Amino acid sequence: MKHLRAAALLLAAVTLHSPLSTLHSQPRYTRIHRLTPREGVFAYARISPDGKRLVYASSAMRGLSQPEWMETVVELASGKVLWTGPGIDAWWSNDGTRIVYAGEGGVAVRNIDTGESVSSPDAARLGDYFSWATRDGRDLILTIQSNYYYLDRNRAVLPHAKVSSCAATGGTGERPLISRDGRRITTFVKGNIVVRGLDDCDDVVDTGIQGGKADFSWDNRYIAFHAIKGDGTGYEIRIVDLKGRTVRTMSMAKGSVLFPSWTKDGRLCFRYDGTDYRGFMMASGVLDLPATPMSSSASPALPEHRTWREMFPDTPSPEGTHVVLLWAPWSAHSAYAFRELERARDWLAPRVDRFGVSAAADPTSAESDVTAQMRDFRVSIPRITISAAGLRLSEARNQMPTVLLFRDGTLVDRRLGAQSFDDLRAWLSGTLGIK
Amino acid sequence: MTPRPLLHALLALTSAASAGAQVTSLPPNVTAEQVIQLEPSQRTWYLTRGGELSIFDHASGAATRVLPGRIWDISLSTKRDLAVFVKGGEAAADHAIHIVTLDPRTGLPSGAERRLAAAGDAPSISPDGKLVAFARDDSTGVGQSLVVMPVAGGKERVIAAAMASSIRAIAWTPDGRTLYFGVNPPVPCVPEWSCLPLGGGQQRFGSIRRVSASGGDVTIVVPRAQNVFPGLSPDGTTLVYAAAGNARRWVVANPDGSERTTLTLQPSQVIQGWTGNATLVVGETNMMRAIRAISTIDLSRRP
Numbered sequence: 083m084k085h086l087r088a089a090a091l092l093l094a095a096v097t098l099h100s101p102l103s104t105l106h107s108q109p110r111y112t113r114i115h116r117l118t119p120r121e122g123v124f125a126y127a128r129i130s131p132d133g134k135r136l137v138y139a140s141s142a143m144r145g146l147s148q149p150e151w152m153e154t155v156v157e158l159a160s161g162k163v164l165w166t167g168p169g170i171d172a173w174w175s176n177d178g179t180r181i182v183y184a185g186e187g188g189v190a191v192r193n194i195d196t197g198e199s200v201s202s203p204d205a206a207r208l209g210d211y212f213s214w215a216t217r218d219g220r221d222l223i224l225t226i227q228s229n230y231y232y233l234d235r236n237r238a239v240l241p242h243a244k245v246s247s248c249a250a251t252g253g254t255g256e257r258p259l260i261s262r263d264g265r266r267i268t269t270f271v272k273g274n275i276v277v278r279g280l281d282d283c284d285d286v287v288d289t290g291i292q293g294g295k296a297d298f299s300w301d302n303r304y305i306a307f308h309a310i311k312g313d314g315t316g317y318e319i320r321i322v323d324l325k326g327r328t329v330r331t332m333s334m335a336k337g338s339v340l341f342p343s344w345t346k347d348g349r350l351c352f353r354y355d356g357t358d359y360r361g362f363m364m365a366s367g368v369l370d371l372p373a374t375p376m377s378s379s380a381s382p383a384l385p386e387h388r389t390w391r392e393m394f395p396d397t398p399s400p401e402g403t404h405v406v407l408l409w410a411p412w413s414a415h416s417a418y419a420f421r422e423l424e425r426a427r428d429w430l431a432p433r434v435d436r437f438g439v440s441a442a443a444d445p446t447s448a449e450s451d452v453t454a455q456m457r458d459f460r461v462s463i464p465r466i467t468i469s470a471a472g473l474r475l476s477e478a479r480n481q482m483p484t485v486l487l488f489r490d491g492t493l494v495d496r497r498l499g500a501q502s503f504d505d506l507r508a509w510l511s512g513t514l515g516i517k
Numbered sequence: 518m519t520p521r522p523l524l525h526a527l528l529a530l531t532s533a534a535s536a537g538a539q540v541t542s543l544p545p546n547v548t549a550e551q552v553i554q555l556e557p558s559q560r561t562w563y564l565t566r567g568g569e570l571s572i573f574d575h576a577s578g579a580a581t582r583v584l585p586g587r588i589w590d591i592s593l594s595t596k597r598d599l600a601v602f603v604k605g606g607e608a609a610a611d612h613a614i615h616i617v618t619l620d621p622r623t624g625l626p627s628g629a630e631r632r633l634a635a636a637g638d639a640p641s642i643s644p645d646g647k648l649v650a651f652a653r654d655d656s657t658g659v660g661q662s663l664v665v666m667p668v669a670g671g672k673e674r675v676i677a678a679a680m681a682s683s684i685r686a687i688a689w690t691p692d693g694r695t696l697y698f699g700v701n702p703p704v705p706c707v708p709e710w711s712c713l714p715l716g717g718g719q720q721r722f723g724s725i726r727r728v729s730a731s732g733g734d735v736t737i738v739v740p741r742a743q744n745v746f747p748g749l750s751p752d753g754t755t756l757v758y759a760a761a762g763n764a765r766r767w768v769v770a771n772p773d774g775s776e777r778t779t780l781t782l783q784p785s786q787v788i789q790g791w792t793g794n795a796t797l798v799v800g801e802t803n804m805m806r807a808i809r810a811i812s813t814i815d816l817s818r819r820p
Contacts (some may be wrong), residue, residue, distance in 0.1 A: 116658040119683040122637065122704040123710045142612075143683075143701075144603070145564065145589035146551045146746075146787060174535075194562050294713055310713055317713070341710065357681070360658035360704075411762045412720045413709060445683055447720075451762030458781065499710050 107370040111334065114158050114351070116361035118142065121335040124151050124170045124339025125211075127362055131178040134158055135194070136351065136362060139170040139183075142461065155194050156271050164194055171210045178263055180224055180236065184210040189223075191236035202238035205231060209255060216266025224260040224267065230280070235277040239376055248283035256467065256498070261298040267303055273498070277324060289322050289376060291329070296322075299344045301486035306342040306350055306368075309329075317353060321368055328373035332365065334451055339363075374399065385475075392470040399491035402436025403433060403514060406486045408468065410444035410479035412484035415500035417459050419483040424462060425504035432514050442468040444482060487513065530747055540801075544812040547573045547580050549808040553591050553790040555798050557813070560624060562593065566807065570602070572624045583625055584617065590639050594646045597621040599668065600639040601624045601633065602648050614640050614651055616668065634654065641687040641696075642668065648730075650676070650696055652684035663687065663698055665730060677735045685747030686725075693730060697738070698774075699745020699758070700724050722761045724775070738774040747788055750795035755816045757788070757797060780814070793817075 097280065117123065120142045127138030136156045153169040156162070169190065172183035180193050187201030189210075211226030217436045218511035228245035233236045245254045245263040245267065254336030256278055267280050275296045277287040289305075294317075297306035303325050308317045316338035321330040332339060337356015344350060352364045369429030388394055390399040394406075407423050420441070427439045441463045443452040468476075477496050487495040487510070495507070510516070524773075527653040539557065543549060549563035561573045568587035569787065573580045578666040583600075590603040601616045614637040633640075633649065638661070640651040649668050652661040653675075661684045663677035677694060686699040706712035725739035725748060732815040744759035749772065759778070767780040767788070781798065782788070787808075789798040795817040800808040 116656075118654055118658060118703075119661050120704070121658075122707055124707050144568075144605075145591075146789070147568075147589065148566075292713065294711060308713070310715060314715060316715070318707070340706070355706075357659060358657060371532075413714065414705075415709075448762060454760070454762060454766060480713050 087403065097283075104236070107367060107383075109350075109365040109367045110371060111205045112364045113354075113359060114310050114364050115156055115161075116359070116360050117359070122149070123353060125345065127351070127355055128172060128174050128181075128235060129343050129345055129349075129364075130139075131176065131300070133347065133351070134351055134363070135178070137172040137174065138362070139172065139182055153181075153185075155181070165192070165197070167192075171212055173212045173214045175214055176216045181454045182212045182214055184212075188484070191233065193236075198236075200236040204240060205238035205249060208242050214361070215260045215262055215264030217380075219484060220266045222260070222419060223478075224258055224280075226257050228254045228256075228269075229257055229415035230260070243281075246279075246281045246283065247267060248278060248286060250283055250286045251278060259293075259295060259297065261302045263302060264302055266298065266302060268298065268307075271511060274483070275305070277305065287324055287327075289329075293320060295341060297343050299348065300346045304344075304369075306344065307339045308338075308342065311338075317356075319350070321350075321371070323373065324372075326373070327376045327452040330371040330373050330377050332368060388475055388493040390488055390493070393475050393486075393493070394466055394468060395465040395472070396469075397398065397440075400436075400438050400488070401490055402438070402440045403434055404440065404488040405510070406466070407439070407441040407463065408444070408476060408482060408484045408486065408489065409441060410482040411447050412444075413482045416455065419485075419500040420459050420461050420463065422501060422503045422506060425503040426501075426510065427463070429503070430510060430514075430516075435515055440464050441464045442466050444478075445470050445473060519567070521744050524689060540810055540812045543573065543808060544578060544756065546578075547571075549573075549800075550806065552798055552800055552808060552811055553815065554593050555789075555792040555811060557792075561811070562591075564589065564591070564806070568812075570600070581625070583619075584630070588615075591641045592640050592649070593636055594642045595617075595644055596646060597624065598627075599646055600626075601642055601651075601668075603640065603674040612636065612638060614638075614649070616649070633668075634664070634666065637664070639685050639687050640681065641689060642687050643730075644691055644693050648693075650687050650689065650698075650730075652687065652698075655679055660684075660700075662694065663728065665696075674732065676730065676732050677726070680726075682723070686746045688749035688751075689730070690749070691751070695727060697725060697727050697749040697756075699742070700726060701745060701749050702743065720762075723758075725756060725758060726770075738770075738772070739770065742768075747790045747797070750791050750816065752794035752817065752820055755795040757816070 085501045109430045121140050124139035127136050141151050151170045153172050155164040169183040169185035172181045182191050188203035188206035190201050194200040206297050208229040209225030209227035213224045215222045224230040229242045231242040247253050251271045255271045256268040258267040259335045261265050269276050275289045275293050293307035293309040296305045306321045309320050311318050317341050318333035318341050319342050336358050340353045342350045342352040350368050354363045431437050481498045483500050485497045520672045524605045529768045539773045548565050548578040550566045551564040558575050570584040571582050588602045588604050592601045598621045603612050604615050614634040617630040620627040636654040638649040640649050642649050653664045658811050660680045660682050662675050664673045665676050666673040679701045682703050683701045684698050688697045711749045722741045726735050727738050729734045741761040742758040743761050760766040760768050765782050785802050786802045789800045791801050792798050797814040799812045801810040803809050
């Protein structure tokens with residue numbers, strides 16, 4: 083008996099003081115819907131509030147045909163396809179009966195149970211990348227362009243409103259998504275995920291993290307989004323506790339996890355892309371993951387003041403106004419970005435004194451790929467070089483292409499993503515005071 | 518033949534390995550999205566935008582529907598007496614392999630269509646018309662395996678298992694002993710800005726591989742390709758694929774992967790596949806991606 087008691091005490095001591103005693107439970111994962119090997123998914127899927135249905139936009143390469151994006155709603159328990167039709171960017175209503183998406187007739191709202199569909203063609207110009215809230219009992223739709231409008235019997239009520247500008251964020255931010263109650267949004271400021279009010283500037287929370295689409299939990303306390311793993315080989319999911327100011331990380335060794343969306347009961351649906359499985363999964367118990375203070379997860383903030391010399395030390399700093407396109411051969415938008423920038427250059431050069439344009443390629447890309455594409459695109463924009471350190475100083479560390487605007491050697495503004503000629507003209511005309 | 522597509526097609530061909538581009542224009546009644554098989558001055562087999570297989574008879578100018586419905590990945594036997602193709606199902610991602618016998622004189626079905634295999638893509642009929650090789654989805658959704666089975670139906674044999682991605686451009690050597698096939702680059706994240714780009718160092722490419730039709734080791738012939746189609750020519754002498762990092766620069770190579778030369782295509786030009794021995798078929802497309810003219814490049818080696 084004495085020996086047993088001693089053994090029990092020893093075991094207790096080992097348990098209490100060993101690293102095992104600080105181990106948290108891990109989330110439980112379930113594979114819920116497999117993709118086919120040729121099937122590509124647009125951005126992400128959305129799980130219905132009750133977790134029973136999944137909507138996602140996908141396309142599959144068929145022969146030489148241009149793949150068409152099709153929305154599909156799947157009942158997960160049976161695998162039955164409830165509906166499929168052309169479209170992208172679907173988001174569930176809070177009651178889980180309808181989806182809003184960009185369809186053939188513009189903005190479409192479809193009732194999945196009844197099949198009733200209402201289109202609002204006039205709302206299409208306000209942007210897609212929808213999110214749906216219920217605010218003061220009314221359905222509210224927010225778009226990628228920071229526009230929002232209410233629905234009346236599933237039809238957009240115009241005119242729209244705009245996310246308010248905040249001094250703390252230097253504007254409205256970009257690509258917002260709304261909380262279920264319609265009060266708060268996640269948005270991007272200099273690539274970081276920032277949480278703020280839809281129409282006020284109270285309680286702005288800069289997570290300091292560069293991530294993908296950030297989804298609010300149903301109690302509005304947490305946001306979940308994917309970010310690049312520390313070793314750069316893929317993606318992991320971060321769960322930020324806005325109240326506790328902590329971050330949890332959900333990572334899988336064999337693959338990437340992307341584009342999470344919450345169920346009402348706190349499970350997280352996401353896409354998994356690995357060597358062992360491609361498709362959608364559900365995680366329960368994600369709050370069992372260990373939490374660390376939010377500040378420790380923050381990407382190094384980009385300094386406010388950045389100069390040409392710091393970013394392009396091998397190239398003399400130009401005087402006057404200079405635009406630089408940061409691009410990469412692996413970005414499908416590079417050819418378009420070059421073409422549109424050349425048009426903008428030709429329009430701006432006669433109107434702006436000491437104006438120039440250059441292009442710098444992602445330093446991690448193969449030189450043969452860079453030169454081959456510049457030749458094939460017939461680029462007439464001079465090439466300059468940027469180092470890995472220089473790239474880290476730009477917003478292009480997470481997005482290619484990116485356009486930078488310099489004035490007498492100082493970075494004054496930037497635009498993320500491929501810019502059209504009209505976008506460039508409007509932006510630069512406004513910034514440079516061109517009438 | 519309207520002069521503009523002819524001139525455009527001729528000007529667009531650069532660095533051709535050997536002689537001559539021939540150009541054929543298609544009349545307005547032919548709404549082709551893809552050319553399946555070209556028999557110069559005789560028949561052109563093509564897919565319409567709606568996914569129907571049709572034949573255009575060059576002599577009579579008539580266009581005739583061969584197979585209705587949304588089909589793709591069509592393979593015609595050497596004798597033109599068999600067609601194997603992929604057909605969709607209820608869900609957007611459903612696909613199965615079907616087969617139908619054809620009357621070689623007319624190109625029209627001579628028997629009932631039947632389903633040959635589930636969850637398959639990219640079928641290719643063997644030169645003797647007795648076997649079909651195709652890509653079968655793996656259960657994980659990640660990749661496909663190369664499978665061979667009799668045209669008459671029956672047992673499937675896995676020749677190359679669990680490739681890292683989907684398979685395309687399956688081709689038999691003329692002696693029927695070896696299969697070449699392309700493994701596609703992994704499906705990209707779309708739109709890439711929404712995913713956060715990982716950087717050039719993480720970019721992955723497709724590859725072209727070779728395996729004995731009776732099974733065995735798989736050899737990588739081309740380790741890095743942007744687009745693995747059209748792959749091996751019917752006479753087994755030439756490989757064509759899109760260069761890594763440049764979807765418009767095409768590499769012409771020997772069957773062992775050693776490069777011979779390159780071709781650069783214009784944005785309006787889309788490679789359709791092979792005809793004859795080693796003749797490349799290039800479609801000149803309009804703004805709606807419909808083919809308005811077809812040009813051919815003879816890549817066969819001269820002694």
